[in-house]
Structure formats: C-alpha cells, structure tokens
Amino acid sequence: MRQTTWMDRPTADRPPGRPPTAVPFFDLHAQTKALEADLVQAMLDVAQSGVYILGPRVTAFEEAFAAFVGAQHCVGVNSGTSALHLALICAGVKPGDEVITTPLSFVATTWAISYVGARPVFVDVDPTTFTLDPSQVERSITARTRAILPVHLYGQPADLGPLLNLGRDHGIPVIEDAAQAHGARLGNDGVGSLGLCGCFSFYPGKNLGALGEAGAVTTNDPAIAGRLRSLRNHAQTERYHHAELGFNARMEAMQGAILELKLRHLERWIEARRALAARYQAQLAGLPLQLPVEANGRRHVWHLFSVLHPERGRIRQELEARGIETGMHYPVPIHLQAAYANLNHTPGSFPESERVASCCLSLPLFPEMTEAQQDRVIQALHEILTCKSEDGEPR
Numbered sequence: 001m002r003q004t005t006w007m008d009r010p011t012a013d014r015p016p017g018r019p020p021t022a023v024p025f026f027d028l029h030a031q032t033k034a035l036e037a038d039l040v041q042a043m044l045d046v047a048q049s050g051v052y053i054l055g056p057r058v059t060a061f062e063e064a065f066a067a068f069v070g071a072q073h074c075v076g077v078n079s080g081t082s083a084l085h086l087a088l089i090c091a092g093v094k095p096g097d098e099v100i101t102t103p104l105s106f107v108a109t110t111w112a113i114s115y116v117g118a119r120p121v122f123v124d125v126d127p128t129t130f131t132l133d134p135s136q137v138e139r140s141i142t143a144r145t146r147a148i149l150p151v152h153l154y155g156q157p158a159d160l161g162p163l164l165n166l167g168r169d170h171g172i173p174v175i176e177d178a179a180q181a182h183g184a185r186l187g188n189d190g191v192g193s194l195g196l197c198g199c200f201s202f203y204p205g206k207n208l209g210a211l212g213e214a215g216a217v218t219t220n221d222p223a224i225a226g227r228l229r230s231l232r233n234h235a236q237t238e239r240y241h242h243a244e245l246g247f248n249a250r251m252e253a254m255q256g257a258i259l260e261l262k263l264r265h266l267e268r269w270i271e272a273r274r275a276l277a278a279r280y281q282a283q284l285a286g287l288p289l290q291l292p293v294e295a296n297g298r299r300h301v302w303h304l305f306s307v308l309h310p311e312r313g314r315i316r317q318e319l320e321a322r323g324i325e326t327g328m329h330y331p332v333p334i335h336l337q338a339a340y341a342n343l344n345h346t347p348g349s350f351p352e353s354e355r356v357a358s359c360c361l362s363l364p365l366f367p368e369m370t371e372a373q374q375d376r377v378i379q380a381l382h383e384i385l386t387c388k389s390e391d392g393e394p395r
C-alpha cells in the first residue's frame with residue numbers, strides 16, 4: 001500500500017448547512033498529489049541548493065517557458081500583477097498617459113495602469129468572445145494613448161490582428177494580459193509572443209500554477225528583457241548601484257523549479273480542458289444558455305467555461321444545492337468598481353461587459369475533472385433549465 005505523506009490531507013471542512021461537494025469548481029489538490037514525488041524532490045533540491053531567489057532554476061524555467069510561448073525571452077517575476085506593471089513601464093507609459101483596456105477582467109489588469117500613474121480608458125468587449133472589440137478601439141485613441149492592453153479572457157485569445165495593426169499605424173505598443181491563457185494561440189502564434197510584452201500569472205488557480213505567487217513577462221525585444229531583469233531586482237546594474245526606480249519583483253527559486261516541472265504537463269492539461277469544454281458545448285447545446293465559443297483561427301485553452309443566463313443567481317443556487325460549485329468572472333466590471341469611482345463611469349457605459357458581469361456563471365472545469373463529475377453538472381443544468389412552470393410551459 002502507498003505510504004501516507006504530508007500531502008494526504010482531508011478536504012477542508014465545509015461551512016455547516018452546505019451540502020457535501022459533489023463537483024468542486026476546481027481541485028488544486030488533485031494536481032499536486034498526482035505530481036507529489038517529483039514536486040517533493042524539486043523542492044528538496046532547491047532547499048539543499050542554498051539559492052532561494054532567482055538563480056539557475058528560475059533561468060531554466062524562463063528558457064522553457066519562452067520556448068513554450070514562442071517568444072525570444074521570458075523574465076520571471078513574483079506575480080502577474082508585477083508582470084503587467086513592469087511591462088507598462090517598459091512600454092514607456094508615464095503619469096498622465098492613457099492605456100486602452102477592457103472593463104471585463106480581473107481588476108489587476110487595470111491596477112497596473114494605475115500603478116504607473118496612467119488613466120485606464122475602457123473599450124467594450126465583443127459579445128461572443130468577451131475580449132476587447134477592436135472595431136471600437138480606434139475612436140478611443142487620443143494623443144495621450146501610450147498602450148493597448150487586451151486580455152485573453154477565460155483562455156480565449158483576444159482579436160490581436162486588428163489591434164496590432166492599429167498599434168502599428170498609431171505607434172502604440174500592444175501589451176498582452178495572458179494571465180489566463182498559457183498555451184493559447186492565434187493561428188500558429190502563441191499568445192504572449194505577438195505584442196511588445198506578454199504578461200503571465202502563475203497564481204495557483206491559473207492553467208499553469210505555482211505553489212505560491214509567481215508571474216512572467218515574455219518579449220521578443222532583448223533591450224526590454226534586459227530592463228525587466230533589472231527592474232525586478234531593484235534596478236540593480238551592479239551591486240548597490242541602481243539605474244532607476246526599481247522593484248522587488250523577483251521570482252523565487254522554489255516556484256521556478258515547481259513551474260518548470262509542471263510546464264512539462266501543461267499541454268496534456270490543456271488538451272483535457274479542451275475535451276471537457278467540447279463536451280459541455282455538445283451536451284448543453286439545446287439549453288437556453290449563451291455558451292462560450294472558440295473563435296475561428298484561435299486556440300482557446302479554457303481557463304474558464306463561462307455560460308450566460310439572465311437568472312444566473314437562481315441557477316447558481318440550484319447547482320449549489322446539488323453540491324456543484326460555480327464561479328462568477330466577474331460580477332462587477334472594473335469601470336463600476338468603487339476603487340475607480342474617480343473615473344465617473346455609470347452603469348450603461350459598456351453594455352456588453354455589464355451584460356456578461358450580470359449573467360456570467362463559470363462551470364466547474366479542471367484537467368482532473370472526470371466525465372462522471374461533468375455529467376452531474378450537465379444533468380443538473382438540464383433539470384434546472386427545462387423544468388416546467390405551472391402552466392406546463394418550459395420557463
């Protein structure tokens with residue numbers, strides 16, 4: 001029999017009154033456990049090496065991840081938020097500048113714009129892909145626009161072709177927020193290899209997750225790669241000499257070693273996500289839900305499978321009652337966050353983003369999810385959405 005180890009721990013206690021979880025939203029523990037022996041060895045190696053920050057294990061991961069993305073360089077940092085922040089500095093965004101982005105994202109996309117003192121200028125999303133609508137971007141470009149920051153939301157590549165063309169015409173760099181889209185592609189090009197910089201997060205719940213905080217910036221520009229390496233390490237040119245305002249945004253050796261190991265499995269995990277997404281699409285097709293799609297010529301990596309329904313709250317509750325966890329990404333669009341009240345946006349400013357925010361429901365999807373688990377979700381949705389009202393009509 002297999003020995004019990006420190007990774008065998010019971011699942012967390014649930015709050016009283018909640019049904020036992022039949023289908024979790026995701027299960028990080030399953031992945032950690034499957035790689036347990038290798039992870040323990042990697043962590044022990046780092047502990048014994050005496051190099052805990054940056055060093056050869058971070059370099060090895062950076063090289064492997066650059067190759068995976070198809071970019072010339074990768075610079076490991078301590079979070080996706082830092083990746084975005086440092087990338088915007090390298091793009092030359094300064095106080096008073098404007099950066100065009102989407103209001104439908106995790107708020108960190110916009111934090112980075114604020115950290116450099118620039119103003120986020122929101123443009124609404126496309127109603128089927130939920131990514132920045134390029135046809136609305138041009139009219140938002142002003143003399144102060146210094147960058148365009150699209151998000152590859154839920155793992156779907158944003159429509160970068162027209163954005164890169166606009167950027168070229170106006171001399172404005174495109175910075176990709178690829179925090180949810182490791183391995184996503186436009187044609188044959190990996191996301192993160194097309195803009196001036198690609199910004200990745202390895203937050204544990206992302207498609208490639210560290211066992212802690214981590215992020216990375218990819219770029220094809222050697223000067224930017226060099227500046228990023230300096231900026232993340234206090235802008236140190238030589239010991240105790242600092243060229244500009246620097247940051248502590250270094251990647252830990254432990255996370256580098258863990259990520260390098262996990263990266264070897266990422267393609268397989270993406271394929272598992274794609275198979276589950278295809279199954280959801282086929283088996284939920286007849287229901288009154290707006291299903292997510294994979295746009296033509298783009299490879300979606302299904303970080304999230306988010307359906308839309310005007311009664312999202314009721315469906316969420318009824319799934320919860322059946323032990324099925326769901327998520328909402330994101331229930332409040334960024335332009336309506338209290339933190340951005342100073343931008344004076346009102347409801348109605350970005351109708352598609354607001355519609356997604358009020359109707360979105362993310363279904364469980366993770367590489368280790370079994371078909372039996374997924375069948376429970378599918379079955380439950382059929383029950384909930386085709387139940388008859390009193391006059392016998394489906395509601």
Ligand SMILES: *Cc1c(COP(=O)(O)O)cnc(C)c1O
Pocket residue numbers: 079080081082105106108109151177179180201202203214215
């Ligand atoms: C997770 C995420 C980030 C932030 O990454 P952290 O590693 O948590 O700092 C930024 N943008 C998007 C779209 C994300 O999903």
